[in-house]
Amino acid sequence: MKVSAVITLKKDVLDPQGKVIHETLDGMGFNSVNEVRQGKYFEIDVKENDPKKAKDLVEDMCKKLLANLVIENYKIIETQ
Amino acid sequence: MKSSVITFPGSNCDRDMDVALTKFGFKNKMVWHNDQELPKSDLIVLPGGFSYGDYLRCGSMASKSKIMNSVINFAKSGGLVMGICNGFQILVESGLVPGVLLRNKYLQFICKNVHVKVDNKENTFFKNLDKKILEFHIAHNEGNYFCTNDQLKEIEDNNQIAIYYCDQNGNTNDQINPNGSIKNIAGIFNKEKNVLGMMPHPERMIDESLSGEDGSIFFKNLLNNIK
Numbered sequence: 001m002k003v004s005a006v007i008t009l010k011k012d013v014l015d016p017q018g019k020v021i022h023e024t025l026d027g028m029g030f031n032s033v034n035e036v037r038q039g040k041y042f043e044i045d046v047k048e049n050d051p052k053k054a055k056d057l058v059e060d061m062c063k064k065l066l067a068n069l070v071i072e073n074y075k076i077i078e079t080q
Numbered sequence: 081m082k083s084s085v086i087t088f089p090g091s092n093c094d095r096d097m098d099v100a101l102t103k104f105g106f107k108n109k110m111v112w113h114n115d116q117e118l119p120k121s122d123l124i125v126l127p128g129g130f131s132y133g134d135y136l137r138c139g140s141m142a143s144k145s146k147i148m149n150s151v152i153n154f155a156k157s158g159g160l161v162m163g164i165c166n167g168f169q170i171l172v173e174s175g176l177v178p179g180v181l182l183r184n185k186y187l188q189f190i191c192k193n194v195h196v197k198v199d200n201k202e203n204t205f206f207k208n209l210d211k212k213i214l215e216f217h218i219a220h221n222e223g224n225y226f227c228t229n230d231q232l233k234e235i236e237d238n239n240q241i242a243i244y245y246c247d248q249n250g251n252t253n254d255q256i257n258p259n260g261s262i263k264n265i266a267g268i269f270n271k272e273k274n275v276l277g278m279m280p281h282p283e284r285m286i287d288e289s290l291s292g293e294d295g296s297i298f299f300k301n302l303l304n305n306i307k
Contacts, residue, residue: 013226014260016187065144068137068173070180071226 001049003058004078005066008039013071042066081106081306083123086151088113088142093128093164093281100283101125104299113145122306123160124151126167128219128281138181138222139169148174160204160306161275165220168267168277177270177277178235179227184220185260191219193292194258196243196266196280197250203273204305205242213250214243214294216280218258218266223279225261225268235268242267242276 009015015037022036044061048054055076062074083106087094094110101108101123109119113131118124132141142148148170155161155176163171171177184190195213198206227235235241244264246252252264259279267278285295 014182014185014224016183016185020187065140066136068140068180070228070231071182 001051001054002043002045003054003076005042005044005058005062006039006075006077007042007062007067007072008075009037010071010073039072040066081122081303082120083108083125084111084119084121085109085125085127086111086113086147087127088129088131088145088166088170090131090133091127091129091166093166093283096281096283097125097127097164100286100295100299103286104296104303106303111147113142113147116146116150118147118150118154121154121159123162123302124154126151126161126163126170128165128167131166131170134222137169137173139166139171139173142166142170143173152176155270155275158272158274162205163275163277164281164283165218165223165279168279169222171275171277176275177268178231178240179225179268181222181279182224182226182260183222184224184258189219189221190223190258192217192258194218194266194280195246195248195250195256197246197252198243200239200242200269202239203242203269203276205269205273205276205302207301207305209297209301211294211297213246213248214282214298215248215285215292216282216294217284217291218280220259220279223259223261225265225279227262232262238271240269240271240273241265242269243278243280 018036018038067074282295282298
């Protein structure tokens with residue numbers, strides 16, 4: 001079963017890449033942007049058919065490797 | 081005195097570190113990341129480089145490699161561990177020292193000489209060092225030290241800041257900060273001060289004619305402190 005996880009920077013962590021993307025969007029004429037924060041997206045196919053167990057497994061992966069909890073939050077966004 | 085340098089896939093300062101340690105009298109061994117056991121050592125060094133191509137986050141993959149279990153046990157039992165540059169990133173990812181290293185504030189890879197101020201000499205790494213300001217080399221893209229406010233308070237309360245970026249007179253301020261790191265932090269200790277992580281490369285400053293010798297001063301002093 002496929003589980004997705006989104007990793008985003010915590011609110012008070014500086015995101016210079018997001019800032020540059022924001023400025024570039026501005027330069028292209030997208031003037032209605034308040035802020036851009038860049039993150040990471042993972043699609044993980046696990047050998048597990050129980051949705052709860054699959055989500056728990058990916059959550060464990062987020063805690064132990066995919067996210068660094070000092071600076072990042074994770075969100076399990078979808079199961080298929 | 082015996083030392084071991086761990087080589088991860090993508091390490092590229094491992095042999096420079098071997099040359100430096102050997103030059104100042106360490107009997108050094110190179111250890112592959114996939115080994116499980118460490119040779120008997122007085123000092124373990126995690127060298128600079130780009131382990132695992134800096135995938136995911138710098139140092140994150142290397143921090144989970146087989147040898148790191150032994151390195152963590154060695155550190156927890158009081159053994160001396162030093163991480164330089166990518167080695168520092170591996171230390172923060174393994175949890176041996178607090179905080180994290182973010183992308184440089186101005187998004188540029190920085191490669192230049194810097195001055196660092198040694199403020200804390202009550203530890204094996206800097207004890208008896210007769211210079212307060214050292215000139216070292218930095219070369220990194222992710223050296224912007226960051227930690228939470230709670231962590232910063234704890235680090236300061238325990239005197240865990242090892243070195244600060246400064247000018248040649250020892251002034252620390254925003255203008256001299258190369259990468260945006262909190263409080264100009266260039267290196268920190270764990271609570272017990274037997275683990276040191278720092279971005280600057282002392283092993284690049286060991287030849288009078290090529291680079292200056294502040295690295296030599298550091299290594300000679302370290303060897304004397306371990307003896």
